[in-house]
Amino acid sequence: MCRCGRCPHGAREGHRQAVAAFAALREDFAAGRGVPAGLAHSAGAARQWVSDELTLSARVLAECAAAEGAAWPAAVRRRTLTAVWTAVVALLLGQALTAIGTGWTLARTAGLTAAVVLALGVTAAAWRHPAHGGALAPVIGEDRRLSTSRAVAAGWVLAVLYAVLLLAVQLAAASGPHQRRRVLAGFELASSGGLLALLAVGCGVAVLAYGLTAGRIRSGRVQKVPAGRPRAADLLADDAGRGSLTDAQYALVNAALLALALVRLAGNPGQLPAIPWGLVILAALSGVTYLAGKSVAGGRPVILSVVRSREVGDLAAPIRTGDDIEIRGTGFVPPGAGTPDRLARTVVRIGAVHVPVPLVPVAGGFANPTDGVLTVPVPVDVEPGTVEVRVITAAGVETAAYRIDVQD
Numbered sequence: 001m002c003r004c005g006r007c008p009h010g011a012r013e014g015h016r017q018a019v020a021a022f023a024a025l026r027e028d029f030a031a032g033r034g035v036p037a038g039l040a041h042s043a044g045a046a047r048q049w050v051s052d053e054l055t056l057s058a059r060v061l062a063e064c065a066a067a068e069g070a071a072w073p074a075a076v077r078r079r080t081l082t083a084v085w086t087a088v089v090a091l092l093l094g095q096a097l098t099a100i101g102t103g104w105t106l107a108r109t110a111g112l113t114a115a116v117v118l119a120l121g122v123t124a125a126a127w128r129h130p131a132h133g134g135a136l137a138p139v140i141g142e143d144r145r146l147s148t149s150r151a152v153a154a155g156w157v158l159a160v161l162y163a164v165l166l167l168a169v170q171l172a173a174a175s176g177p178h179q180r181r182r183v184l185a186g187f188e189l190a191s192s193g194g195l196l197a198l199l200a201v202g203c204g205v206a207v208l209a210y211g212l213t214a215g216r217i218r219s220g221r222v223q224k225v226p227a228g229r230p231r232a233a234d235l236l237a238d239d240a241g242r243g244s245l246t247d248a249q250y251a252l253v254n255a256a257l258l259a260l261a262l263v264r265l266a267g268n269p270g271q272l273p274a275i276p277w278g279l280v281i282l283a284a285l286s287g288v289t290y291l292a293g294k295s296v297a298g299g300r301p302v303i304l305s306v307v308r309s310r311e312v313g314d315l316a317a318p319i320r321t322g323d324d325i326e327i328r329g330t331g332f333v334p335p336g337a338g339t340p341d342r343l344a345r346t347v348v349r350i351g352a353v354h355v356p357v358p359l360v361p362v363a364g365g366f367a368n369p370t371d372g373v374l375t376v377p378v379p380v381d382v383e384p385g386t387v388e389v390r391v392i393t394a395a396g397v398e399t400a401a402y403r404i405d406v407q408d
Helices: 008-030 043-098 106-128 134-139 148-172 177-185 189-218 245-267 277-296
Strands: 302-308 324-330 347-350 353-356 360-362 365-368 373-377 385-392 402-406
Touching (some): 008 043, 008 360, 043 134, 106 134, 148 177, 148 189, 302 385
Antiparallel strands (some): 302 324, 385 402
């Protein structure tokens, strides 16, 4: 079994091995196994040692994930090109079968020619961007996820280009003035207005979504963590991999309208498909809903309270150096930052001291850090008095200061 890390299969297998090794180590620590006997007398020391070991193992896991992500573009480029040319062959077979009894027509030749031209364009784009997903490069965002808005816009661009090329080939092969006028009439705005409006809506939503997201990231109002590699589920899910209603409805509505446009084009290849304006309004409403979801999603991390972490049987007392504090709030683990290496990047700044948040394993995951609660020790380097506490997430976003009193 290949585990070289240089080919797509080897990188994928190496990542799986690293995931299994990390999961086994985490489960051992969660069950109390593997901790040196010399640290058993100190819960804080044992917790820090476990956290350090998990952090080192998480770095190895992240390196394997990066290797798989680097090998992914080569594999996906071949697969997309295979899918594109398979679709062209399927179109040829479908036209040949439907031509039995009716004969081969100019529209069939034009449809096949337009498909070959588009396939050649996609192939050229795939070879032009070998390290960025090949033909999928235009629909992959800066966060290395498939963009729903870009995918919808790309779908409408390809559909309109195919329809225009189809009519262009028929126009070039027209045998007389009457046939040319008939083909040119298929470009009239009266019949193509709905299709062009759908193209404008798709491209406009893609541009607005990019600007809206970029502006919110720069202002710190949304936390973005890059993904390991693009996945098909990105089109219907949020950054954390959970199903997103706004993304799903936008993708599905446009997929249905795109299918309708292609069906109408197949039924009447002599003109651009006429789309009812009611469906154009439906697409516009779907786009507005998608943009509204983008504008309210996410948010800055917020500290709501900080309390002394009290063990069962401890007396009530103020916060002192060496004590554990529990920071309660929201947004401490950004969507997509649930991997061990990214959890280990969460830091709490207490005064002038930066304290890495320790990883506390439990069966199947981690008890610390979580999105709403962080537990960290107060270092002895913290000066007694009023100090500010801030949380810095894996996305690099820092919370507003929260003041606590530290006593000797």
